[in-house]
Amino acid sequence: QKEVEQNSGPLSVPEGAIASLNCTYSDRGSQSFFWYRQYSGKSPELIMFIYSNGDKEDGRFTAQLNKASQYVSLLIRDSQPSDSATYLCAAASGGSYIPTFGRGTSLIVHP
C-alpha cells in the first residue's frame, strides 16, 4: 500500500516567518512529487512540482526532495496570512501513474 504521510498540524507561524511543511512517502519508485494548496471549501491548486533531488525555487516557495530519505518538503518564505490553508503533498510512481495524496497539513499564519 503506497502511503504519503503528513503531519496534520495545525502549523502556526507568525507573519513574515518561514513555514516548513514536510512529507514522507513509502513507495521508492515514486518519481513525481507535487504540493497543492487548498483553501477551506475550495479545490486544490498546484503550488509546486519536483522530479529531481535537491531544491526547486519559485518565488517565495521552495520544494526540497531527498529520494534517499523518501522525504519532500515545502518552504514558504515571508509567510503571509493569505498563505493560511491546507497543503497537500502527492507522490506518483512510474508504475501506476496515479498520484497518492497525503491528508494535508493545516498552516495558520497569524499577523
Add this chain to the structure above:
Amino acid sequence: DGGITQSPKYLFRKEGQNVTLSCEQNLNHDAMYWYRQDPGQGLRLIYYSQIVNDFQKGDIAEGYSVSREKKESFPLTVTSAQKNPTAFYLCASSIGGLDTQYFGPGTRLTVL
C-alpha cells in the same frame, strides 16, 4: 478560458436516488480522475480514465459509475448503492502519466 468545470456546485440527494456529477475540460488532456474528499481527510481516488472509452476503478469505486465517451467529459454517477455519499467530489485532469493534475472547483453532495 481553458480549464475544468464541474456542475452543479451543490447537490442534494434523497436516499435511494442516483445522481450524476458533471466534469468537463477543454485542456485537451487525455487523463481524467474523480476523487472524494471527506472532512479532515486526503483525496481518495474513485475512478480514472487515461483514454477515451476506457476507465479503471480506483480505491473506493463501489457505489459509483463513470463513462468516458468523449475526451472532454467524464461524468460520475453516485448510485443508491453508495451508503455514505455525502462528501466533496473533485474532478481532475492531466496530460497523462506522471504529469501534474489540475482540479475543477468541486461538487459538494449532501444526502438528505
